[in-house]
Amino acid sequence: MGIHVIKMPDLGEGIAEVEVVAWHVQPGDTVREDQVLADVMTDKATVEIPSPVAGTITSLGGAIGQSLAVGAELIRLEVAGAGNVSADKARREPVQSGAATAPAEEVAEPQLEAVAAHASAAPAPAAAPAKPAPAPAAKPAPARAGSGSGAGGPLRADGEKPLAPPAVRQRAWDLGVELQFVPGSGPAGRITHADLDAHVAGRRGGAANGAMDERYAEQHGEHATQIIGLRRKIAEKMQEAKRNIPHFTYVEEVDVTELEALRLQLNARYGQERGKLTLLPLLMRAVVLALRSYPMMSARYDDEANTLTTYDAAHIGIAAQTESGLMVPVVRHAESRDPWSSAAEIARLAEAARSGKATRDELTGSTITITSLGALGGIVTTPVINRPEVAIVGVNRIVDRPVIRDGAMVARKMMNLSSSFDHRVIDGMVAAQFVQSIRGYLEFPATLFVE
Numbered sequence: 001m002g003i004h005v006i007k008m009p010d011l012g013e014g015i016a017e018v019e020v021v022a023w024h025v026q027p028g029d030t031v032r033e034d035q036v037l038a039d040v041m042t043d044k045a046t047v048e049i050p051s052p053v054a055g056t057i058t059s060l061g062g063a064i065g066q067s068l069a070v071g072a073e074l075i076r077l078e079v080a081g082a083g084n085v086s087a088d089k090a091r092r093e094p095v096q097s098g099a100a101t102a103p104a105e106e107v108a109e110p111q112l113e114a115v116a117a118h119a120s121a122a123p124a125p126a127a128a129p130a131k132p133a134p135a136p137a138a139k140p141a142p143a144r145a146g147s148g149s150g151a152g153g154p155l156r157a158d159g160e161k162p163l164a165p166p167a168v169r170q171r172a173w174d175l176g177v178e179l180q181f182v183p184g185s186g187p188a189g190r191i192t193h194a195d196l197d198a199h200v201a202g203r204r205g206g207a208a209n210g211a212m213d214e215r216y217a218e219q220h221g222e223h224a225t226q227i228i229g230l231r232r233k234i235a236e237k238m239q240e241a242k243r244n245i246p247h248f249t250y251v252e253e254v255d256v257t258e259l260e261a262l263r264l265q266l267n268a269r270y271g272q273e274r275g276k277l278t279l280l281p282l283l284m285r286a287v288v289l290a291l292r293s294y295p296m297m298s299a300r301y302d303d304e305a306n307t308l309t310t311y312d313a314a315h316i317g318i319a320a321q322t323e324s325g326l327m328v329p330v331v332r333h334a335e336s337r338d339p340w341s342s343a344a345e346i347a348r349l350a351e352a353a354r355s356g357k358a359t360r361d362e363l364t365g366s367t368i369t370i371t372s373l374g375a376l377g378g379i380v381t382t383p384v385i386n387r388p389e390v391a392i393v394g395v396n397r398i399v400d401r402p403v404i405r406d407g408a409m410v411a412r413k414m415m416n417l418s419s420s421f422d423h424r425v426i427d428g429m430v431a432a433q434f435v436q437s438i439r440g441y442l443e444f445p446a447t448l449f450v451e
Contacts, residue, residue: 034050
């Protein structure tokens, strides 16, 4: 038997280190060739690391959430044959988990807990089986003379009156509680304030039958979760955006009645051959047309160089929620796409993001972003700019609302656009004009198709 060491491969694109976001194996596991060992993350792309050999895992090179440099030891296996590391070298350089090899001050408690959780997930030795924790039992009430009831008998015998001090009786009256049904834990079965509190909290018949109404049981659990992987990247990016960008948000109400009617008509006529349209591709087209008059909105701002770079192309990021967190796949050259082409590309990118197959190029390079929470409700949002961009357009829920038109009150489909801007380079008047331009295209949807 020999030792085979798998090192962190070079994933290209100038990547110097990666973050371990998931282990699919643990020490002692037997793996086959091409079996996925771990998931690592670079920027926003998650990459699976397969095993080039078959063998038994002896050690892992790091804990979940730990960063590993390219070329660092990722995992060590015991394989049939000589392996790629000599036995002497393997003995001289034993590898422990990343949490064990890191300095104590650099390992956070949640990381240690994560390592312990993975360790506890492994099967326990047969010699020391885990003992199930005993179920909590209610404290039995003292036996009462003449009651004739055991622990499982009735609370009180027929005609037996509950014993309680006047203050408890008055409080029970105020609470609407019948003392006959409250178990007493005091001397001779006397009902105390604590017994009354337990009964009100839902511990029905606790002293009589040991039962507890779990619907009203107190909860005291605490659950620490280590922020790693994509969620940590999102947190860092949002923090940087709020720290570096002076946001201001502009909200405008848009009448989308005609737009919705046009969308339904287009879907009825072309849905079978071209696919169904949602609001988003039409909004993208409105943004593209508005950018022709306000090109400074399709831009990226370099904080260090104090340089604003505007782009003739409209690379529109579409904020998409996934199981791993928020991702922003990019529809490139949206200016060259009609609504059906945009819809198809949005669907493709959203599926790639949800399945974790989106590439680095598909997740970077946007010049302006659209975010939509309308499907979940909410009429106003304050979107955070996708740094280093300078603008983001937010879509809110469409609601039927009474509106005065030509002196008459009519029902119209109304939607708010909540858009945020970088006040360092975008003035309030310019932002308002940009949003009003988008509004004009949406309220008169024929203009979306007229150049």
